[in-house]
Amino acid sequence: MSLELLKIYNARNLKEYTVSPHPLYNIFYGVNGAGKTTVLESVFLLLRSKTFRSVKYKSFINRDSNNCTVFAKFSHSDGITLENSFTLGISRSKDLSQPVIHLNSEKVTSLSAITKLVILGLITPQSFNLIDAGPSIRRKFIDWGVFHVEPGFLSDWKAYNKILDNRNTLLKKLSVRYGRTSSEYLPDHQLDNLNCWSPQLIELNNKLHKVRLRQVNNIAILFTQYLKIFSADLSNEIKLSYYQGWNKDLTYEDYLQLKLKDDVMAGYTRYGTHRGDININIKNYPAKDLLSRGQKKIVIICLILAQFTFLVQRVKNTDHSLLLLDDIDSELDQTNLEILFTILNTIKSQVLVTSTNKDRFDFLKRKNYQLFHVEH
Numbered sequence: 001m002s003l004e005l006l007k008i009y010n011a012r013n014l015k016e017y018t019v020s021p022h023p024l025y026n027i028f029y030g031v032n033g034a035g036k037t038t039v040l041e042s043v044f045l046l047l048r049s050k051t052f053r054s055v056k057y058k059s060f061i062n063r064d065s066n067n068c069t070v071f072a073k074f075s076h077s078d079g080i081t082l083e084n085s086f087t088l089g090i091s092r093s094k095d096l097s098q099p100v101i102h103l104n105s106e107k108v109t110s111l112s113a114i115t116k117l118v119i120l121g122l123i124t125p126q127s128f129n130l131i132d133a134g135p136s137i138r139r140k141f142i143d144w145g146v147f148h149v150e151p152g153f154l155s156d157w158k159a160y161n162k163i164l165d166n167r168n169t170l171l172k173k174l175s176v177r178y179g180r181t182s183s184e185y186l187p188d189h190q191l192d193n194l195n196c197w198s199p200q201l202i203e204l205n206n207k208l209h210k211v212r213l214r215q216v217n218n219i220a221i222l223f224t225q226y227l228k229i230f231s232a233d234l235s236n237e238i239k240l241s242y243y244q245g246w247n248k249d250l251t252y253e254d255y256l257q258l259k260l261k262d263d264v265m266a267g268y269t270r271y272g273t274h275r276g277d278i279n280i281n282i283k284n285y286p287a288k289d290l291l292s293r294g295q296k297k298i299v300i301i302c303l304i305l306a307q308f309t310f311l312v313q314r315v316k317n318t319d320h321s322l323l324l325l326d327d328i329d330s331e332l333d334q335t336n337l338e339i340l341f342t343i344l345n346t347i348k349s350q351v352l353v354t355s356t357n358k359d360r361f362d363f364l365k366r367k368n369y370q371l372f373h374v375e376h
Contacts, residue, residue: 002350003043003322005073010065011045012038017374025341025351025369029358034374036354040122040324043352046070046090047120047322049099049111058094067093074118074320086117112154119148119321121308121349123301123328130300131288135277142215142242142278145307148315150211160204160273167197168268175267194260201272202253208273209244209252215307216242216278218314222306230298230339237282238299245275297331301340309347321349328353329360338363 002023008014014035019026028036041051041060051060061068068091075085091100101108108114130137146153170193220240228235246255255271263269280287280299287299312321323344329337337360344351355361358371 002074002320003072003352004075005071006039006043007069007071008039008042009070010062010068011042011060011070012062014038014042015062015065019372021350021352022368022370023350024348025344025353025361025364026372027353027355027358027361027369028372028374029355030374032356036374037326039372039374040326040352040354042070043072043322043324044120044122045092046072046088047118048115049090049092049101052122052124052126057092061092061094066095067091088114088117116148116315117318117320119308119311119315119318119349121304121321121323122326123304123324124326125331127304128297128300128331130303131280131291131296135275138278139276141303141307142212142276145219145311146211146215148311149215153208153211156204156207160201160208163197163201163204164269164272164274167194167201170194170197171263171269172267174264198253198256201269202256205252205273209276212273212276213242213244216240219303219306219310222309223302226302226305226343227299229343230302230336231295234295234298238287239279239281240303241279241281243277243279245273245277246271298336305343305347308349312347312349321347323347323349323351325351325353327355329355329357334360 003021006019006021008017011017012035013033017035017039019039028039030036037053041053044050044052045057045060050057054060069089071087071089073085073087086104087102089102093100101111101114103114103117130141143153143157174194223240224235227238246252250258252272256269259271280303282290288296291299308321308323328340332340341364353361361369
């Protein structure tokens with residue numbers, strides 16, 4: 001199953017662009033500023049209702065237009081099998097904050113339903129901040145994988161954050177009133193108010209921790225396999241693990257009670273699954289402090305591919321998968337670029353790639369890819 005047809009209207013500098021992608025590899029090449037990345041951005045917008053280059057979606061709309069539209073048809077590459085085929089369209093307007101989405105000509109409002117139609121992977125130059133950036137970006141990365149394989153995750157995640165906000169609001173008030181003067185003493189009624197949130201918070205925290213840990217353990221196997229293809233030495237040294245957000249030697253219930261004084265003084269809940277993180281270590285040291293820039297790129301590519309592959313293999317309610325690689329050849333030398341596509345051959349997903357130099361991909365079998373020249 002693949003993206004068979006893509007139509008783009010008024011997206012950045014692409015006033016109108018239509019393409020029928022190859023079911024395997026698609027190389028969009030051209031000079032800088034021609035609109036290559038806009039093609040990938042349009043696909044991302046279609047499936048995520050937002051772009052990956054800017055949080056301000058209005059900048060994606062052509063300056064001379066008031067709205068942009070992206071339309072796509074997904075179907076089996078044999079052109080005969082109709083099961084699970086669908087059309088999807090999205091329009092975004094400078095005047096409306098919400099997108100207008102149509103699935104098979106029917107208007108839909110559930111964005112979560114759209115995001116599960118296609119397993120979407122993305123590697124851009126910004127992806128290589130995954131190691132060096134703060135833990136929130138890595139939590140979002142792992143949560144995206146959990147969302148696809150754990151049916152109740154989204155509702156549990158929302159409920160947890162709502163309870164956390166309520167507890168933090170009370171903690172902030174207590175911090176102002178008691179934290180600086182007598183943090184060891186809290187009136188019984190204030191303590192009761194605070195503890196009323198604890199049972200639900202603990203239950204949801206433990207559920208979220210369990211599914212996150214399982215997801216990290218699942219992708220760790222593929223991560224090591226892919227890393228070994230790039231570098232046997234790196235695969236032997238780097239370990240992937242999950243930090244749960246509190247001391248692993250104590251239950252969250254015990255730790256929450258133990259750190260009550262700290263929470264009151266700080267004015268917020270300092271520990272829990274909302275502080276979770278993916279640890280990428282070399283002999284118990286953060287890999288980001290020891291790896292070269294080139295090695296970090298390899299590690300991040302393997303991490304993203306591991307989760308993408310796991311979802312392609314695990315998610316049973318869709319057979320659509322699409323991987324977007326923006327300017328990937330500028331980040332890798334020729335040897336590693338060819339290794340990357342060796343791995344992609346095993347995943348067997350449709351891939352859209354942007355490049356300024358199409359000759360970098362001459363190693364691919366001609367029948368397995370198609371070139372598209374993008375001009376301003």
